[in-house]
Each structure stands twice: as C-alpha cells, then as structure tokens.
Amino acid sequence: MKQVLQVCHGYAPPFADVARQYAVLFRDTEYRVTTVYLTGKTDEKVREESSSHEVIFLENSSRELRGLKLKQIRQLRAIAQTRAFDFAIAHRFKSIYVSCHINSLAVIGVHHAFGDYKRLTRRVFAYLQKRRLFLLGVSNAIRDDLRGSLAHFPEQQIQTLYNRIDLEALRGRHLERGSAKKALGLDEEFFYYVNVGRLHPDKDQRTLIKAFAKVARQAEDARLLIYGKGRLEEDLRQLLAELNLEAKVAIGSRANISHYMKAFDCFVLSSDHEPFGMVLLEAMAAELPVISTREAGAGEIVGDSGLLFERGDVDGLANHMQWIREMNDSEYQQLRNRMESRIVDAFTDQVAAVAFMRLPFMGQIIAPGQPGR
Numbered sequence: 001m002k003q004v005l006q007v008c009h010g011y012a013p014p015f016a017d018v019a020r021q022y023a024v025l026f027r028d029t030e031y032r033v034t035t036v037y038l039t040g041k042t043d044e045k046v047r048e049e050s051s052s053h054e055v056i057f058l059e060n061s062s063r064e065l066r067g068l069k070l071k072q073i074r075q076l077r078a079i080a081q082t083r084a085f086d087f088a089i090a091h092r093f094k095s096i097y098v099s100c101h102i103n104s105l106a107v108i109g110v111h112h113a114f115g116d117y118k119r120l121t122r123r124v125f126a127y128l129q130k131r132r133l134f135l136l137g138v139s140n141a142i143r144d145d146l147r148g149s150l151a152h153f154p155e156q157q158i159q160t161l162y163n164r165i166d167l168e169a170l171r172g173r174h175l176e177r178g179s180a181k182k183a184l185g186l187d188e189e190f191f192y193y194v195n196v197g198r199l200h201p202d203k204d205q206r207t208l209i210k211a212f213a214k215v216a217r218q219a220e221d222a223r224l225l226i227y228g229k230g231r232l233e234e235d236l237r238q239l240l241a242e243l244n245l246e247a248k249v250a251i252g253s254r255a256n257i258s259h260y261m262k263a264f265d266c267f268v269l270s271s272d273h274e275p276f277g278m279v280l281l282e283a284m285a286a287e288l289p290v291i292s293t294r295e296a297g298a299g300e301i302v303g304d305s306g307l308l309f310e311r312g313d314v315d316g317l318a319n320h321m322q323w324i325r326e327m328n329d330s331e332y333q334q335l336r337n338r339m340e341s342r343i344v345d346a347f348t349d350q351v352a353a354v355a356f357m358r359l360p361f362m363g364q365i366i367a368p369g370q371p372g373r
Contacts, residue, residue, distance in 0.1 A: 001030060001031075001032050002030050002031045002032065002086045003031065003032045003033075003034065003083055003084060003085045003086055004026060004031050004032070004033045004034070004085065004086060004087060004088070004089060005034055005036065005079075005080065005083075005085040005087075005088040005089070005099070005102075005105070006019060006022055006023065006033055006034065006035040006036065006052065006088070006089045006090075006091075007035075007036050007038065007076065007088060007089070007090040007091070007095040007098065007099050008035065008036070008037050008038065008090075008091050008092075008095060009037075009038055009039060009065070009091065009092045009094050009095050010037055010038065010039040010040045010062075011037050011040050011043070011046045011050075012040070014278055015091065016046050016049045016050060017049070018091055018110075018112070018163070019035050019037075019049075019050045019051075019052065019091075020049055020050055020051040020166075021163060021164055021349065021352070022089050022091075022110070023035060023050060023051040023052040024051050024166075024349050024353070025349075025352060025353045025356050026353075027051075027349075027353070031086070032053045032054075033052045033053050033054075034052065034053065034054040034055075034056065034079070034083060034085075035050050035052040035054070035055045035056070036055075036056045036058060036076065036079065037055070037056070037057050037058065038058050038060050038065060038072055038094070038095060038098065039058070039059075039060050039061065039062055039064075039065065040057060040059065041057065041059055042057040042059065043057070056079065058072065058075050060072060060075075065094055069094065069097065069098055072098045073098055073101040076098055076099065076101070076102060077101065077102055080102045080105065085102075085105060086366065087105065087106040087107070087108065087365050087366070088102065088105050088106070088107045088108065089107075089108045089110065090107055090108070090109050090110065091109075091110045091112065092110075092111070092112060092113075092116075093109075093111075093116050093122060095109075096109035096133070097125065100125075100129050100132070100133060104132070105132070106132045106133075106134065106364075106365045107129070107132060107133050107134070108134045108135075108136060108365070109133060109134070109135045109136070110135075110136045110138065110161075111135060111136065111137050111138070111142055111146060112138050112142070112275060112276070113142070113275050114141075114142065114145050114273065114275060114296075115145065115149075116146070116149075117146065117149035117150055118149065123149060123150060126150055126153060127150070127152065127153065130153055130154065130157065133157070134157045134158075134159075134361045134364075134365065135150075135153075135157060135158045135159070136158075136159055136160065136161045136359075137158070137159075137160050137161075138160075138161070138162060138163050138275060138276045138297065139160065139162065139275060139276050139296065139297030139300050139301075140160050140297075140300055141275065141295075141296040141297045141300065142160075142275050142276075142297065143158055143159060143160045146158045156360045156361060157361050159359050159360060159361065161352060161355060161356060161359065162276070162300075162301075162346060162347055162352065162355075163276050163278055163281075163347070164281075164347045164348055164349055164351065164352045165278075165281050165282070165285060165343070165347060165348065165349075166348075166349055167285055167343060167344075167348055170258065170282065170285050171285060171286075173256075173258070173259050174259060174261065174262055174285075174286055175259055175260055175262060175263070176262060177262040177263060180259075180260040180261070180262050180263035181263045183260060183263075184254070184260055184263050186263055189221060190221050190222070190223045191219065191221050191222050191223065191265045191266075191325050192223050192224075192225055192263070192264045192265050192266075193212065193215075193222070193223070193224045193225070193264070193265065193266045193267075193268050193321060194224075194225045194226075194227065194261075194264040194266070194267055194268070194288075195208055195224070195225070195226045195227070195228075195267070195268050195269065195270065196226075196227045196228060196257055196267075196279045197227075197228050197269070197271065197279065198228050198229065198230040199226075199228050199229060199230030199231065199232040199233045199236060199251070200230045200231065200232060201232065202271055202272060202273045202274075203228070203230075203270065203271050204270045204271060204272045204293075204311065204312070205226055205228075205232070205236055205270060206235075206236065206239060207270050207272075207311075207312055207313075207314055207317060208224070208226075208268055208270040208317065209224070209236065209239055209240065209243065209245065209249065210239075210243070210314045211270075211314045211315075211317035211318040211321060212224045212245070212248075212249065212318075212321065213243045213245060214314070214315070214318035215318055215321045215322050215325070216245065216248050218322065219322070219325060222248065222325065223248055223249070223250075224245075224248065224249040224250075225249075225250050225252075225264070226249065226250070226251045226252075227252060227253055227254050227257050228251075228253060229253050233251060236251060237251065258279070258282040258286075261282060261283055261285075261286030261288050262286050262287075262288070264288055265288075265289075265324075265325070266288065266289050266290075266291065266321065266324045266325070267279075267280070267283035267288045267289070267290045267291070268290075268291045268292075268317070268321065269290070269291070269292040269293065269298055270293060270311075270317065271292075271293055271296075271298060271311075272293060272295065272311035272312065273295070273296060274292075274293065274295070274296050274297050274298040275296065275297050276297040276298075276301070277292070277297055277298040277301050280292060280298060280301045280302060281301060281343065281347055284302075284305065284306075284339040284342065284343055285343060287336050287339065287340075289306065289307075289324050289327075289332065289335050290302055290305070290306035290307070290339075291306060291307045291308075291309065291317065291320045291321060291324065292306060292307075292308055292309075293308070293309060293310070293311045294308040294309065294310055294311070295310075295311050301342075301347070302342075303342055304338060304342075305335065305338040305339040305341070305342040306335070306338075306339070307320040307323070307324065
C-alpha cells in the first residue's frame with residue numbers, strides 16, 4: 001500500500017472540504033491518505049468529512065505556528081517515521097514549510113490565495129526546495145501569480161488544479177425552492193438577488209449595492225440579500241441609507257447557506273480579487289443564474305455559463321442583473337445547460353482525479369528513484 005501525507009493548517013471552512021477534495025483523488029487506488037491538521041481540536045465530524053484513511057489532529061494553536069515552527073516539524077517528522085509516505089500534499093505556506101522539513105519527501109504545495117511568495121524569505125525557501133517542491137494554484141490566476149513571484153522556479157513545477165465539488169452530495173443537501181424560501185422567510189412575490197461572502201473590500205459589495213440601486217428603480221419587486229460578516233458591515237449599511245435601500249436590501253448571515261440556494265433567483269459575485277470562488281460552483285449546482293466579475297479565478301469558473309462584467313463597472317453589472325430578471329424560459333434553460341456542462345466538464349471529483357495524475361510533474365514524483373520514494 002502506497003501512502004500520501006496531506007497536511008492542512010486547520011479545518012476552518014473551507015479547508016475540511018479542501019482536505020476531502022484531495023483525499024478522494026486517491027479513492028479506489030493503491031494509495032492510502034493520512035490527513036494531518038496542524039491546528040484545531042480533535043473533531044469527529046471533521047474526521048468523517050475529511051474522507052481520509054487516517055486523520056490526525058495535532059491540536060496546535062495558531063500562535064504556536066508562528067516563527068520557525070520547530071514543534072510542528074518535530075510532530076510531523078515523528079508521524080513520518082512510522083509511515084512510509086510516498087509524497088506529501090500541503091495546503092497554504094505554513095503547511096508547505098513544515099512538510100518540506102521531512103527529509104527527501106516530495107511536497108505538492110497547494111496555494112489558495114494571491115501573494116504567498118511576496119516575501120523574500122518565502123521565495124528563498126522555495127528556491128532552496130525546488131528539487132522536491134511542486135506547486136499548484138487553485139486557478140490559473142493563482143498559478144500565474146506563483147510563476148510571477150518565482151520567476152526562476154521551473155515553470156513545469158507550477159501548475160493548476162481547480163477546486164471542485166461533490167455534485168451529488170451537494171445537491172442532496174439542497175432544500176427545494178418552497179422549503180428554502182420558507183426557512184429563510186422569503187416572499188414569493190419578490191425577485192431575489194443574492195451575494196455570499198465576507199464583508200471586505202476584496203468582495204466589493206459597494207459596487208453590487210450601487211448596481212442594485214439602478215435595478216430597483218425599474219423593478220419594484222427586486223430585492224438583494226447579502227450573506228456575510230466583516231468589518232465593512234457598518235459602511236455598507238450607511239451606503240444603503242444614503243441610497244434609500246434599507247427596505248429592499250438585507251445584510252445578515254446564515255450557516256450552510258449553500259443548502260438554501262434554490263430560494264434565490266440570481267447569484268451575484270462582485271469580488272475584484274477572487275482566487276477561485278467556490279460559492280459560484282455552489283450556486284451553479286443549484287441551477288441559479290450567476291453574474292460575476294471577469295477577473296481572476298471567478299471568471300475562469302463561470303466562463304460562458306453565466307454573465308461576466310469588469311470589476312467596478314456599476315452600469316455593466318446593473319444591465320446584467322436586469323437581463324437575468326427579464327430572461328424567458330428558453331434563455332434560462334440555455335443557461336442551465338451551460339452551467340451543468342461547465343461543472344461536469346471541469347469541477348467534479350472525477351475530473352480532478354484524472355487531471356491530478358496527468359499533471360506534468362506527477363511522473364517525476366511517483367517514478368522510482370525520485371524524491372518521495
């Protein structure tokens with residue numbers, strides 16, 4: 001039995017599902033996956049959700065992961081001494097750093113955000129490890145950011161592997177439209193646009209609210225729901241007051257909002273700096289028409305299966321929102337078909353498993369005599 005070590009900084013959303021995504025790459029193969037969470041208390045639900053053969057919780061605090069991380073290196077080395085790992089998959093830089101201290105083990109480092117190698121110390125570390133370090137971006141935008149930061153790193157060792165969804169499981173958790181509306185207290189008479197994300201400048205809900213103001217002037221039944229928490233909540237509420245939209249826009253939060261997607265009529269993502277955008281896939285899986293910024297990972301997900309606009313373009317977004325509201329059944333069916341094809345062709349576990357083994361560097365990692373063997 002061959003063995004894969006997967007190392008995660010922690011399991012706060014979405015990283016328990018990220019661990020699942022990479023563990024199931026090896027389903028029905030000769031590989032056994034051990035997932036290690038550097039932080040977080042032992043949690044049996046997380047253990048189950050991780051879909052791994054073995055899950056280990058090291059229970060470090062976030063404070064303990066500062067500095068040289070000597071404790072975590074010792075912990076991971078002790079685990080590696082009792083198991084003959086073939087290679088490691090590590091998520092985010094701190095996990096990559098710790099994993100690279102296991103002698104001779106090849107490490108696939110997965111990056112989920114922009115700018116991970118802006119620091120000189122991190123770039124130096126990557127170059128020192130380049131004989132056994134292989135990098136993945138969760139979108140082409142992240143991949144290109146990595147290549148730009150690590151200009152002298154072998155390009156073949158920096159690739160893309162998209163995040164993905166368990167489509168059948170996700171749809172099994174969806175509430176039907178009527179039940180979802182009732183659970184959220186939504187009226188049948190209104191057309192609901194929805195946005196899900198942190199209330200943060202990167203998510204640019206200000207542009208969304210300004211665009212909605214234009215739509216609301218023409219459509220009395222239009223409503224906007226923003227689900228999220230963050231430091232910009234008061235700023236956004238002030239904008240609603242200035243635009244006299246308090247009665248038509250609601251800001252709040254809801255656990256497991258993906259379960260209620262069928263309650264809405266259109267999903268809008270206004271982020272100006274989105275590394276990937278998992279919530280877009282969740283909306284598309286619920287057959288919810290999507291509008292998104294064109295830039296970065298979000299545009300890669302949507303492609304031609306939704307409507308795209310340039311970040312900050314209030315008028316362009318408003319026009320798309322109005323078009324979605326007015327589209328006929330035939331146009332909606334065409335969107336549904338394109339969304340289904342987009343997900344099935346690019347963003348499922350089955351597609352990712354094939355794409356992973358075809359990555360240009362995988363032959364180097366699993367070939368006899370190479371690092372990690």
